[in-house]
Amino acid sequence: MASTAALGARIRRDGFLYVLLAPALAYFILFHILPMAGMRIAFEDFRLFGKSAFVGLKHFRTLFSSPGFATVIANTLILSTMKIVLFFPLPIVFALMVNEVRSSVLRKFVQSVAYLPHFLSWVVIAGVWIAFLSPTAGGANELRRFLGLPVLDYMTSKEHIRWVLFASETWRSIGWDSIIYLAALIRISPSLYESADMDGANALQKMRFITLPELVPTMVTVFILNLGFFMNAGFDQVFNMMNDSVISRVDILDTFVYRVGLVNMQYSLSTAASLFKGVIGLVLILSTHGMAKRVTGKGLW
Amino acid sequence: MGTRIRSPLGDRLLRLAIVLVLLGISAAVLVPLLNIVALSLSDTKRVSELRGLDVLPKGFSLIVYKILAANPYFIRSILNSVFITLTGTTINLIVTAMAAYALTRPSLPGRRFFMLLVIVVMVFEPGIVPEYLVVKKIGLMGSLWSVIFYKAVNVYYLIILMRFFEEVPPSLVEAARVDGAGHWTVFRRVMLPLSKSAMATLGLFYGVMHWNEYFRASVYITDPLKYPLQLILRQFVVLDDTSALIGAGTIYSYDEAARLSYAALKAGTIVVAILPVLMLYPLILRYYTRGVMEGGVKE
Numbered sequence: 368m369a370s371t372a373a374l375g376a377r378i379r380r381d382g383f384l385y386v387l388l389a390p391a392l393a394y395f396i397l398f399h400i401l402p403m404a405g406m407r408i409a410f411e412d413f414r415l416f417g418k419s420a421f422v423g424l425k426h427f428r429t430l431f432s433s434p435g436f437a438t439v440i441a442n443t444l445i446l447s448t449m450k451i452v453l454f455f456p457l458p459i460v461f462a463l464m465v466n467e468v469r470s471s472v473l474r475k476f477v478q479s480v481a482y483l484p485h486f487l488s489w490v491v492i493a494g495v496w497i498a499f500l501s502p503t504a505g506g507a508n509e510l511r512r513f514l515g516l517p518v519l520d521y522m523t524s525k526e527h528i529r530w531v532l533f534a535s536e537t538w539r540s541i542g543w544d545s546i547i548y549l550a551a552l553i554r555i556s557p558s559l560y561e562s563a564d565m566d567g568a569n570a571l572q573k574m575r576f577i578t579l580p581e582l583v584p585t586m587v588t589v590f591i592l593n594l595g596f597f598m599n600a601g602f603d604q605v606f607n608m609m610n611d612s613v614i615s616r617v618d619i620l621d622t623f624v625y626r627v628g629l630v631n632m633q634y635s636l637s638t639a640a641s642l643f644k645g646v647i648g649l650v651l652i653l654s655t656h657g658m659a660k661r662v663t664g665k666g667l668w
Numbered sequence: 669m670g671t672r673i674r675s676p677l678g679d680r681l682l683r684l685a686i687v688l689v690l691l692g693i694s695a696a697v698l699v700p701l702l703n704i705v706a707l708s709l710s711d712t713k714r715v716s717e718l719r720g721l722d723v724l725p726k727g728f729s730l731i732v733y734k735i736l737a738a739n740p741y742f743i744r745s746i747l748n749s750v751f752i753t754l755t756g757t758t759i760n761l762i763v764t765a766m767a768a769y770a771l772t773r774p775s776l777p778g779r780r781f782f783m784l785l786v787i788v789v790m791v792f793e794p795g796i797v798p799e800y801l802v803v804k805k806i807g808l809m810g811s812l813w814s815v816i817f818y819k820a821v822n823v824y825y826l827i828i829l830m831r832f833f834e835e836v837p838p839s840l841v842e843a844a845r846v847d848g849a850g851h852w853t854v855f856r857r858v859m860l861p862l863s864k865s866a867m868a869t870l871g872l873f874y875g876v877m878h879w880n881e882y883f884r885a886s887v888y889i890t891d892p893l894k895y896p897l898q899l900i901l902r903q904f905v906v907l908d909d910t911s912a913l914i915g916a917g918t919i920y921s922y923d924e925a926a927r928l929s930y931a932a933l934k935a936g937t938i939v940v941a942i943l944p945v946l947m948l949y950p951l952i953l954r955y956y957t958r959g960v961m962e963g964g965v966k967e
Contacts, residue, residue: 381777383851384770388782391767394820397806398799399789405798461693464686473687479953480694483701486945486952488880490898494905494938498707498931499700499720506700506720538697570679603883607906628797629887641795652791668787668827 409639419635426639436623436640443619446600449533451593454540459586461541462548463574481542493607496535497522523612532604532617544589551585552578588663595655595667598648620644699723701942708732708935715932732936741892742900746940748812749896753878753944756816760874761867764821768829769855790823796887803888814888815881815896822877825870832866833859869955872948879944901941905934 409426411419430436461481468474484492499506500521508518521527559577568576602621609617618626620640628637652667660666675683702723710718711727718726736742770776771783799818808814836859844854860867882898889895895903903909910930945952 377775377777381773381775381851384773384776387766387851387855388770388776390763391821391826392782392785394763394817395785395789397802398818398820399794400785401802402794402798403792405801406794408798408801464690467683467686468690469683473690477690477694479949480697482953483949484697486876486880486949487942488882488898490880490882490902490906491938491941494901494934495700495704497906498704498935501720504718504720504931506703509720541693542697569676570682606883607902624795624797628795629800634797634801637797638795641793641797645793645795649792656791667790 406638406642406645408635409642411635413634413638422635426636427643429636430639430643435618438615439618439620439623442617443598443600446529446532446605446617446619447597449529450536450601451590451597453533454537455586455590455593457537457541458544459548459582462545462552462582463578465545465549466552466578467570467574478542481545483542484539485543487539489603489607492535492539492604496531496538496608500531522608522610525613525616528609528613528616532601532608535608536601536604547589548582548585551582555581584663588659588665591655591659591662592667595652596648597651598644704935704938707932708939710932712929712932715929732932733940735933736936736940741895742897742937744893745895745897745900748894749879749898752812752815752881752896753875756819756878757871757874759816759820760822760825761871764826764829764870765860765863765867766855767821768826768833769851769859771826772830772833773851786823786826790827800887809888810890810894812889812894815884816878818884818888819877822874825873829863829866829870832863836862865955868951872952872955875948876945876952897937897941901937904937 408419410421410423412422412425413419465474465477468477487495500508502508502518502520507521511517511519519527521531555578560573563573563577598620600619600621602619602625605617605619605622606625609622621644624637624640624644627633627640656666656668699721703718703720706722706725707715707718709725709728709730709732711725711729712731714726771779771786773779776782803809803814803818808817840858840862841854844858849857880898882896882902885894885896885899886902889899892900
């Protein structure tokens with residue numbers, strides 16, 4: 368009796384919290400939990416009307432035996448490696464360089480310019496880059512002409528398209544991704560530099576023996592957390608920058624899922640690929656989160 | 669501090685090199701963008717003179733923008749984008765803030781369960797087809813609300829706001845509660861006023877996300893009159909498909925239009941798509957950047 372009264376009091380006191388939570392809860396259920404439950408069609412032959420038949424692992428077998436899927440996996444891994452491993456030092460170098468600039472006007476200018484592309488959609492970036500790389504009047508080919516090199520159609524070149532993706536990713540993110548390092552640089556105690564000055568250290572030595580070691584925890588966190596998103600490889604970028612001539616080099620899991628599912632309407636096969644990606648992603652995120660938490664005390668949540 | 673030691677020559681040369689590299693990077697960001705602006709503003713007769721590294725227009729003409737402004741599909745797409753951005757951001761802020769408040773109350777019954785739900789949402793993506801089938805089932809297909817609701821809450825932003833709410837001293841909340849204030853009053857009169865800058869930051873996060881959204885619209889919306897601007901841009905600039913833009917044929921209503929290069933029209937569309945972001949950019953630099961600096965959370 369007493370506990371019922373206590374429960375009643377508690378609900379009167381805190382029940383309103385459920386009202387506050389309700390819209391978000393409804394959203395999570397509708398747009399996340401229901402679709403998760405809907406992923407069972409990966410094990411069925413999906414039919415829009417009537418009951419879908421259970422077919423076990425049929426779609427996964429189709430997926431893994433198709434040569435196209437192997438290419439897609441390879442592309443995903445290659446592009447992710449370029450964007451996560453190869454790109455990784457660039458924002459660090461950028462932050463170190465910005466940190467060395469004495470004039471605050473120049474520093475603010477460089478930062479404001481470099482952060483800007485992060486806020487542009489990949490549609491806009493693709494538009495700008497397609498124009499810039501155009502073989503007719505694009506800036507890149509103007510530069511090539513200036514250097515005496517032949518005109519190159521980057522967007523349709525199988526050898527160059529992955530580097531176009533790498534370059535445009537760098538263009539978009541080098542500034543923005545450096546912020547976290549700049550924030551860490553600000554926290555370094557000036558007394559460290561002062562005593563280094565006393566010892567007659569030059570700028571490079573200070574960078575090597577003071578600044579870089581202080582950045583290591585941030586580097587570790589960023590690298591580990593980025594690994595958690597290894598299977599993503601940048602859908603919006605690829606979706607807007609690929610074309611038929613280069614699709615074999617840049618088709619990634621997410622573009623495959625889109626094409627098979629929403630263009631070819633093979634719902635079950637597409638969902639099988641999503642489930643495959645989702646499970647690997649889940650394992651990656653959970654393990655990288657755990658690693659980050661152990662190493663630096665900071666995880667995703 | 670006192671007497672400043674003059675840097676050695678090596679250091680000064682290094683700094684000079686760094687400044688040159690940074691200016692080079694800035695140019696690499698700006699030149700392609702300014703070239704697009706120049707292309708859109710060039711005189712139609714001289715537009716072919718414009719080369720890829722030029723940052724100033726050849727002559728001056730607003731014909732591109734006049735033609736775009738006369739196109740009903742284009743104008744509608746801007747209105748659609750503005751509607752999606754304003755409505756979406758408002759809904760995002762209200763729903764995210766209410767949830768963040770509830771989830772940060774230690775007295776919320778079942779709090780651990782709800783937090784688990786948030787984490788499940790964060791770590792597992794169901795993929796586009798199952799989402800598409802749900803949107804179809806609940807009757808949002810073809811409606812702008814599908815584009816607004818598919819991301820009513822961004823879990824990463826929710827967690828950022830929760831961290832912020834957690835830092836509000838519990839004594840402030842307790843004081844109000846002891847005075848008999850209900851949760852709604854505490855939320856409205858204590859939490860929100862203390863979180864203005866966090867909410868502004870989040871509003872910018874969400875606003876940019878909505879303005880730049882094109883993919884869900886391309887999946888859920890079929891009527892070109894309901895397209896957001898980014899989708900028109902994608903069809904026209906990325907896919908080279910002019911059907912959505914030309915539609916009514918108004919594009920040829922100007923004499924000069926026949927001579928006009930598509931490249932210039934594409935450039936004008938890109939500029940219009942960037943413009944709101946540019947206008948918000950000073951605010952973004954102030955709030956958004958500081959938020960990331962302090963939170964250390966990526967997107």
